Amino acid sequence: MKLLMSIFLVSFISLVEGQKKRDTLEQMKMPDCTEFHHEEKQLYDELIKDWKEVDYSTLNRTIINGINKSSFKTNNLKIYLRSIRTICGNEIDYSLCYSNVNRLNPLYSEGNFWNEESVKAISLKLDKNLIFMIKYFGFGNNEVFVDKTDNTKGYVRKEAKNFITTLKKRKYKKRNFYYLPNAEHTKVNIDDADILNLQFRNYLDRIVVVKYNINNKAEYKTFQYNDKEWKEILTKDEFKF
Numbered sequence: 001m002k003l004l005m006s007i008f009l010v011s012f013i014s015l016v017e018g019q020k021k022r023d024t025l026e027q028m029k030m031p032d033c034t035e036f037h038h039e040e041k042q043l044y045d046e047l048i049k050d051w052k053e054v055d056y057s058t059l060n061r062t063i064i065n066g067i068n069k070s071s072f073k074t075n076n077l078k079i080y081l082r083s084i085r086t087i088c089g090n091e092i093d094y095s096l097c098y099s100n101v102n103r104l105n106p107l108y109s110e111g112n113f114w115n116e117e118s119v120k121a122i123s124l125k126l127d128k129n130l131i132f133m134i135k136y137f138g139f140g141n142n143e144v145f146v147d148k149t150d151n152t153k154g155y156v157r158k159e160a161k162n163f164i165t166t167l168k169k170r171k172y173k174k175r176n177f178y179y180l181p182n183a184e185h186t187k188v189n190i191d192d193a194d195i196l197n198l199q200f201r202n203y204l205d206r207i208v209v210v211k212y213n214i215n216n217k218a219e220y221k222t223f224q225y226n227d228k229e230w231k232e233i234l235t236k237d238e239f240k241f
Contacts, residue, residue, distance in 0.1 A: 060115075080213075
């Protein structure tokens with residue numbers, strides 16, 4: 001009898017909460033986002049047009065040169081190929097308009113940066129055991145290893161994943177992971193590893209802003225394509241994110 005009463009109470013509470021949410025959505029005045037979406041698309045098209053005839057071949061190397069080696073303290077480095085904020089439905093503000101185009105980094109992003117060449121270049125520069133992950137934060141906080149399953153599908157490009165899954169394989173808490181060893185092949189230690197995550201924004205005038213997240217501390221560098229070269233320029237405050 002107590003079990004039945006408990007099930008009834010849980011079901012009743014869920015029903016009430018669901019009804020409250022529906023009532024809130026019905027009472028909320030949803031905005032007309034037509035003009036907002038039109039402006040976003042215009043800005044997106046302007047960015048695409050501005051970035052024509054850009055050569056990206058040396059940009060990866062330029063960004064890697066900007067990594068501060070002194071920020072790392074151990075022989076092990078967890079690389080977050082993507083850092084993804086997850087949200088609960090209750091966190092969504094339905095009174096706002098949201099862009100339906102990628103205006104943040106449509107031309108150069110994590111997907112463009114992470115490939116076999118960049119992984120090998122970082123290994124050469126830092127000489128760490130490199131461990132590859134996706135980081136989820138916000139509503140839920142989790143690290144997911146890049147492996148042969150579909151758990152990172154849509155977040156890691158096929159080329160990068162295919163390369164990573166040819167590297168050395170180990171287990172951590174019953175989960176498979178792949179890593180690129182350092183020169184001395186020291187023991188892999190995930191629990192005390194440093195962290196590196198790179199995030200990107202694209203701006204007019206062929207500008208890429210890189211946020212270097214190292215052990216949860218952020219540093220920004222800005223690179224501009226000018227005279228067929230990528231050069232570092234001053235990072236303006238409005239470029240920080």
